Amino acid sequence: MPKIKLPTKSPKIDMTPMVDLFSVILIFLMLTTTMRQPEPEQIDTPFSISEKPTPDFNVLTVLIGKDDKIFLNFDNGPDTLLKFRPKILAAMGERYNIQFTDKELREFEKYPSGIGVPILKMKDFLNTKSSKDRAVFQTGIPVDSTDNQLALWVLFARQVNPNIQACIKGDTKTDFPIVKKVLDIMQEKNMNKFNLITSLEAAKINLEEIQK
């Protein structure tokens, strides 16, 4: 009788359940997360017990870095057709007699993160392609009393989008006087309600202990 030769097979693993599992994880991640926006500077927000989430639209975010640099960011509004960002830039350009081309306005509309570029350098900034070269222009928005560009940005942002809310994202180590200055500038433009961006931290109080 001839011997029966068993074919030498490598064990085959069925990958289908693994694919199923990965699909579920992938879909979950895609639905629950928001893309992390690259920020011009690393900012560690302070902690608070507040549980109110950041609003999605109509936000004017002022980022205040550790070295007192100020960056601004606003959104395009609930509908991208509203094109709030290019409108604000155009208004700002008109004030400083700078004519922005359509291409530059589009570039500004797409820019995802905070901008800290003085308006006179804005044209160069928008025409620079690589993000590395762009970082050089991010010197912070001037807030001196002689050239208070932050006040003008806030003014035009409110003219273009009257529903805009102020969000302030400061680093824990930011000096208070610069924050106070930003608050004052915005109050001059009649914004009295602020959202301070914080990270969640639980805190418990014990009233019984106090009574003793």
Next chain:
Amino acid sequence: MAEIIQEEKGKGGKHRGKKHPPHIDMTPMVDLMCLLIIFFMLTSAMAKAKVMEITLPEKLKDPNAEPPKISASRTLNIILGPDNKIYWYPGTVKPEDYNNLPPLTETDFSAKGIRQLLLERNIALSRKIEEFKNEVLQGKIVLNPDSVQSGIRKLKKDDDTGPIVLIKAYKDSNYGNFVDILDEMNICGVAHYMLVDITWYENKMVEAAAGITPAPDASKK
């Protein structure tokens, strides 16, 4: 019998055809999905940042307008100092006391520090809020979450015994301290608090308490 066997044979033949469906190799798909999952995990921010609301009093447009009067006995002044320290004093400083400034008490951001102080002074309101929350939790009062918030807000509005906290910031304090103190106000349920510009005599008081020699160009207006 013979017929039945034949039928079985026929069935068996069909089965054999189905036994080997075209096998698709899933390995590249798994690789791809792994990559996508890693990409999403790295680029996404899981938790959305939270915000703390603060409403500042409107700026007085008329420089001669009188600021609103508040009772001195309920006033608690909190001054954010350098090096994460907090200084506080009760009441107000009258012009005749400028040469004899009240001493500042130093405290810190720990639970035994500023929180203890605020809770002691705000015990009546804190207890009311706590009771209200407990009743909602135990189901004695049935309310939706929005009404709970407005209920607490109403309790705070009606409060007339708790402290009126004036928050002032010395120039060496940082933004973290500012958020922390506002957070303490929320934790302790303080009904009335506001951010006020620091005055020149308070600057002096902080400098005396912290042992800082005042800069020659101190903001003495």
